[in-house]
Amino acid sequence: MDKVERRKERLDRGIKVRTEGIYAVSSLQEVSYLVLPRLVLIVGLLLVPLLMPSLYWNRVISIVAIYALLALGFDFLAHFVGLVSLGGAFFIGVGGYTAALLNKSLGLSPVFTIPMATVGGALISTLLLLPALPLRGVYFAIVTLMYPLALMRIIEALNIFGGTDGILGVAGFPSRWIEQYLIILIVIFAMFGLRRLVNEDIGLVFRGVKDNDQSVRASGLSITLYKAIAVFIASAIGCLGGAYLSHIYMWAGISQFALDFSVIPIAATVIGGGGTLVGPVLGCFILVPISEFLRAFGTLRIVFYSVILMAFIMFRSEGIMVYAQRKYHQFERWVKV
Amino acid sequence: MSGEDILQVTKVCKSFGGVQALFNVSFNVQQGEVFGIIGPNGSGKTTLINCITGFIKMNSGKVLYKGKDISYKEPNQIANLGLTRTFQIMRPYYSLPAYKNLIVPLFSPRARRAGGWRGGGKLGDRGTVSIDILEEIGFERDSFVPYKLASSLPTGYLKRLELARCLALRPDLILCDEVFSGLSMSEIASMVPLIEKLQMDGITLVMIEHRLRELFRVASRVMVLNFGEKLTEGVPEVVMQDEKVKEAYLGSEKLLDYKFEA
Numbered sequence: 001m002d003k004v005e006r007r008k009e010r011l012d013r014g015i016k017v018r019t020e021g022i023y024a025v026s027s028l029q030e031v032s033y034l035v036l037p038r039l040v041l042i043v044g045l046l047l048v049p050l051l052m053p054s055l056y057w058n059r060v061i062s063i064v065a066i067y068a069l070l071a072l073g074f075d076f077l078a079h080f081v082g083l084v085s086l087g088g089a090f091f092i093g094v095g096g097y098t099a100a101l102l103n104k105s106l107g108l109s110p111v112f113t114i115p116m117a118t119v120g121g122a123l124i125s126t127l128l129l130l131p132a133l134p135l136r137g138v139y140f141a142i143v144t145l146m147y148p149l150a151l152m153r154i155i156e157a158l159n160i161f162g163g164t165d166g167i168l169g170v171a172g173f174p175s176r177w178i179e180q181y182l183i184i185l186i187v188i189f190a191m192f193g194l195r196r197l198v199n200e201d202i203g204l205v206f207r208g209v210k211d212n213d214q215s216v217r218a219s220g221l222s223i224t225l226y227k228a229i230a231v232f233i234a235s236a237i238g239c240l241g242g243a244y245l246s247h248i249y250m251w252a253g254i255s256q257f258a259l260d261f262s263v264i265p266i267a268a269t270v271i272g273g274g275g276t277l278v279g280p281v282l283g284c285f286i287l288v289p290i291s292e293f294l295r296a297f298g299t300l301r302i303v304f305y306s307v308i309l310m311a312f313i314m315f316r317s318e319g320i321m322v323y324a325q326r327k328y329h330q331f332e333r334w335v336k337v
Numbered sequence: 338m339s340g341e342d343i344l345q346v347t348k349v350c351k352s353f354g355g356v357q358a359l360f361n362v363s364f365n366v367q368q369g370e371v372f373g374i375i376g377p378n379g380s381g382k383t384t385l386i387n388c389i390t391g392f393i394k395m396n397s398g399k400v401l402y403k404g405k406d407i408s409y410k411e412p413n414q415i416a417n418l419g420l421t422r423t424f425q426i427m428r429p430y431y432s433l434p435a436y437k438n439l440i441v442p443l444f445s446p447r448a449r450r451a452g453g454w455r456g457g458g459k460l461g462d463r464g465t466v467s468i469d470i471l472e473e474i475g476f477e478r479d480s481f482v483p484y485k486l487a488s489s490l491p492t493g494y495l496k497r498l499e500l501a502r503c504l505a506l507r508p509d510l511i512l513c514d515e516v517f518s519g520l521s522m523s524e525i526a527s528m529v530p531l532i533e534k535l536q537m538d539g540i541t542l543v544m545i546e547h548r549l550r551e552l553f554r555v556a557s558r559v560m561v562l563n564f565g566e567k568l569t570e571g572v573p574e575v576v577m578q579d580e581k582v583k584e585a586y587l588g589s590e591k592l593l594d595y596k597f598e599a
Contacts, residue, residue, distance in 0.1 A: 201440050201443075201444050201463055202444065204430075204437055204441060204444070205440075205444050207430065207432060207433060208430045208433070208441040210432075211429075211433070212428045212429065212430055212431075214392065214412075214424070214428055215424070215428040215429070215430065215441075215502070216413075216441060217392070217411075217412040217413050218390070218392075218412060218428075218502070219413075219416060219441050219442035219444075219445055219506065220413050220416035220417040220421075220442060220445030220446065220447050220506055221413055221441065221442075221444065221445050222411070223413075
């Protein structure tokens with residue numbers, strides 16, 4: 001019995017090579033090779049609210065989009081700056097409370113509160129996280145995990161911002177279609193914006209910080225400054241989601257500091273494929289609806305959910321998007337060793 | 338040689354816990370020269386560079402660069418003054434192509450002052466400038482080498498990339514931490530003219546080196562460190578005749594000979 005050793009050989013498709021650089025515009029085939037996947041994604045995201053028009057699913061879609069924003073921020077920080085952040089809940093809470101307070105105390109409409117909470121909340125979050133910036137990896141993760149827990153208890157103990165009741169009577173959106181489409185457009189813009197950013201010169205500095213921070217210092221750049229800028233970007237995206245959440249629920253409360261906002265984006269990033277920025281968004285649009293579908297099983301929901309997650313991590317740990325990109329760009333064949 | 342001191346290091350001390358890594362090390366580097374630092378393993382050469390460039394905070398001592406006190410400053414501030422360094426263990430950005438590695442230093446305040454917002458002034462954007470620098474340092478422009486990921490480059494190119502990162506900052510002084518180590522003889526042979534060219538361009542070089550023959554080809558003066566202390570300093574030929582230097586370098590061999598006889 002002779003065993004033939006075989007391995008999988010992967011080769012870039014010719015069209016992939018041809019579409020790198022300016023020559024991509026040379027023919028319709030090349031252009032469509034580049035445009036199609038992006039178009040499918042954008043149109044797909046825009047169709048989601050139309051395909052699920054019930055009131056209940058409308059709300060779910062908005063929440064999914066907010067999770068998607070958090071997942072984008074997480075993926076950006078973790079895979080392009082080297083900061084593993086568990087601060088999703090922190091960003092949501094800060095953004096949510098800022099928007100609610102601006103709306104209630106100053107009477108501003110959501111048109112103003114959401115942008116103000118985005119920038120203001122990002123400033124607050126970045127300032128609070130400044131002491132943690134020299135940390136890396138799991139240490140940064142632990143510190144960012146502590147922030148939402150601490151803030152939640154502070155609000156509870158001091159009974160500020162409405163205490164455990166939260167801030168009630170925040171203004172809502174005029175229509176549920178505006179509510180959904182606005183956030184989906186924001187997700188699309190954030191996704192393509194970040195994808196562009198990480199390939200700009202400043203994005204290369206961020207990736208440099210992840211790869212080799214000492215080398216960045218030797219290059220005459222302050223790593224604390226660039227980490228702060230990156231945290232500002234990620235927290236702005238997160239705070240935007242938080243502000244949106246307050247206006248969707250017409251309420252801001254300590255449950256916005258719930259750990260779901262920190263954990264689900266990470267799970268979505270694992271399933272969708274880290275480092276792709278598109279993957280985490282897809283991951284959210286898969287994970288959260290699955291969890292909603294599983295409600296039919298009652299208490300067993302979490303069990304099925306966990307099994308699905310574990311199966312994913314064990315058999316497709318690279319993530320959907322990484323897998324899909326490979327299949328799209330390369331062919332594979334078995335060759336004898 | 339203009340004879341003006343570009344770097345003045347005075348009584349630098351550094352200890353790690355109980356280990357005295359550097360003790361009262363003082364030396365001056367003149368504008369435009371190649372200054373060598375040699376010494377046995379663990380004699381504190383790399384620690385000295387780390388102290389000068391701010392990567393390690395020294396316990397006491399003073400470093401003047403162009404007459405300006407730079408002791409206890411942050412590494413990025415020092416690099417922005419034109420005092421750059423290479424790392425002994427190469428530190429490229431492995432996930433980026435070689436030419437994109439240089440965009441990071443080209444983004445620094447110093448390079449931006451010189452090159453404007455786009456990075457290269459009239460020369461184009463940062464990508465163009467970095468390809469130019471890479472060509473200067475020995476990456477073939479028309480080959481695919483500058484576009485390969487740093488993780489797939491061989492040691493020789495990574496050492497060059499370290500130097501290129503310094504050059505991107507338009508430095509006045511480069512501290513080279515063993516640029517020849519780990520290279521084959523032919524690779525070293527192609528690096529030496531590069532060092533000479535840098536010196537011709539008016540860049541002062543401080544070189545830590547174990548490859549003495551190649552170092553002595555380019556260096557005008559050398560300093561010898563042993564156990565964190567400065568043994569001597571001077572012209573290479575004179576220094577190597579020094580009894581203390583011979584002992585530091587050959588001491589272990591003497592011990593071996595002694596055992597052999599016994």
